[in-house]
Amino acid sequence: MNAKVVISKSLNKSTKATPLSVQLAIKTAEVRDSLSRIVKGLDGFFLQEDKNADRVDVLVLEIGNAPESEFQTISTLLQENVVETLFLTSAKMTPDILLPALRAGAKEFFQQPINKDEVAEAFQKVLLKARQSDQSDVTTTRSGKIFSVLGAKGGVGTTTFAVNLATSIQAQDKDKLVALVDMNILLGEVPLFLDLEAETDWEEIGKNFSRLDEAYLQSAMARHSSGVYVLPAPSKLEKETHLPAGFLFQLLRSMRRFFDYIVVDSGMIIDESYAKIFAESEAIYLVSILSLPCLINVRKLQESITATGVGKEKIRVIANRFEKRAQISPSEAAKIIGTDIGMTIPNNYSVAMSAINNGKTIPDMSGNSDVSRAYKKLAASLVDRAIERPGGVFRWFR
Ligand SMILES: Nc1ncnc2c1ncn2[C@@H]1O[C@H](COP(=O)(O)OP(=O)(O)OP(=O)(O)O)[C@@H](O)[C@H]1O
Ligand SMILES: [Mg+2]
Structure with missing residues (x-):
């Protein structure tokens, strides 16, 4: 009986939950197209087209020719809470790009050409984490x-x-x-x-x-x-x-x-x-x-x-x-x-x-x-x- 109640409650909650916003900052056209197709096909997310949005839940950023300054921007975005989760992609996957990227706070690094399953899995993790914290906001009525x-x-x-x-x-x-x-x-x-x-x-x-x-x-x-x-x-x-x-x-x-x-x-x-x-x-x-x-x-x-x-x-x-x-x-x-x-x-x-x-x-x-x-x-x-x-x-x- 109890389990049923819990399940129906959580279902209720996930249907009511607001979708998470995703923004793509990608210069290479093919990469942008394939990512936007993937994101549009995912439940629980929507593509935020407005470049002036105050904050986004997920930002996918392509590292270009000036990685140093881009990493600086990344850290700032995360620190200021403008971006909740950051994913990166780059044509090159060398340690000199990967390591500072992860250190700057990127959660995942997508290879190019884009692999749909890899991307979908990373987004699923984000969704899960967001919903869990939604739940705990509801259940943690008492706090320190x-x-x-x-x-x-x-x-x-x-x-x-x-x-x-x-x-x-x-x-x-x-x-x-x-x-x-x-x-x-x-x-x-x-x-x-x-x-x-x-x-x-x-x-x-x-x-x-x-x-x-x-x-x-x-x-x-x-x-x-x-x-x-x-x-x-x-x-x-x-x-x-x-x-x-x-x-x-x-x-x-x-x-x-x-x-x-x-x-x-x-x-x-x-x-x-x-x-x-x-x-x-x-x-x-x-x-x-x-x-x-x-x-x-x-x-x-x-x-x-x-x-x-x-x-x-x-x-x-x-x-x-x-x-x-x-x-x-x-x-x-x-x-x-x-x-x-x-x-x-x-x-x-x-x-x-x-x-x-x-x-x-x-x-x-x-x-x-x-x-x-x-x-x-x-x-x-x-x-x-x-x-x-x-x-x-x-x-x-x-
Ligand atoms: N109940 C007490 N009886 C006697 N001395 C006390 C008592 N409580 C604190 N003091 C003394 O008062 C002095 C100042 O203590 P404390 O450093 O805690 O003050 P504070 O207000 O935090 O100072 P600050 O403004 O420098 O941060 C210390 O020498 C401490 O031992
Ligand atoms: Mg003191």
Whole structure:
């Protein structure tokens, strides 16, 4: 009975699915004609004749006399997400053409004269992959939760908070998949805090954005002994890299499919690209200390964030390095910022500092300390509500 239901559902879906667009950028007339005949005969595809279309699902490109510049174009097309899948063809099939072509991101290379079966098979694979991801969009109704961490000022403990939140969440449930993403361009410190050597940062991942999937992400991210997967920020900007607009948001959104929790060290700076990330976040932790300049920043940041349409209830102000005898009490602070302090984390300089200097988390450094207990309590409150686990390759690495 059940199987029947599933089958009829999926049939229903495939008949409703929109066909994928194909564009041919082929100079040789015979090659263009035979490819266009083949594509027209394929179910699930249509030939996009409009050369000004914003994006196409499949582009078949003929490599001509200037392969170098053509490979450059190819990389750009894929990076900018203008083309989803790229197939190449060329009269020559020599390694000096083939290798850079595949490296640039081409999925298949068609020999000339064109072989119909070879082409049809390559297109079938594209269709299958597209339909599978359609299906998973439908079935993955639950996805990982993003916790954004933002500092009201430099040096207030934002990275400490992000690192210890992520690892404390993981400690709550070893079976959960937890990611920690460092957004501090050039000044990212997450790997340092965790004594990790990471080879890939998110700029590197951006270059391969068109093939972003769980297998690729999994191999690209470094794994900390706590179990947390870490994605560092680039430590130098490569001039030639142009990440697609909204890339970080797209990346986080994709990561939600593979991870249960994603903690983002957003650093201090916010610009409009963060609005979307905050909107998708389960909570935004605004890390502050109870000093007047910092609290004034908290108020300004709250206003900027809510002005983008993000609900105020998502923002939780964290009073870090809290001391009971401090000049400004949490209730006075609440008056200044117009909302309650969500949580206080005790001031414990020696533990916080030796954790950083040893590349350890605070609980690993001193599991019984007041700060450790604060993080544990917070993590427990977040992991309580069991969520359905997203599937995928990551499951095998639990
Ligand atoms: N609960 C705490 N008690 C005492 N010191 C703390 C606590 N949390 C963090 N610190 C200390 O605050 C300092 C700054 O921490 P951290 O680097 O995490 O801040 P940040 O806001 O990320 O800084 P930056 O703006 O440079 O990125 C560190 O020396 C850290 O040990
Ligand atoms: Mg920091």
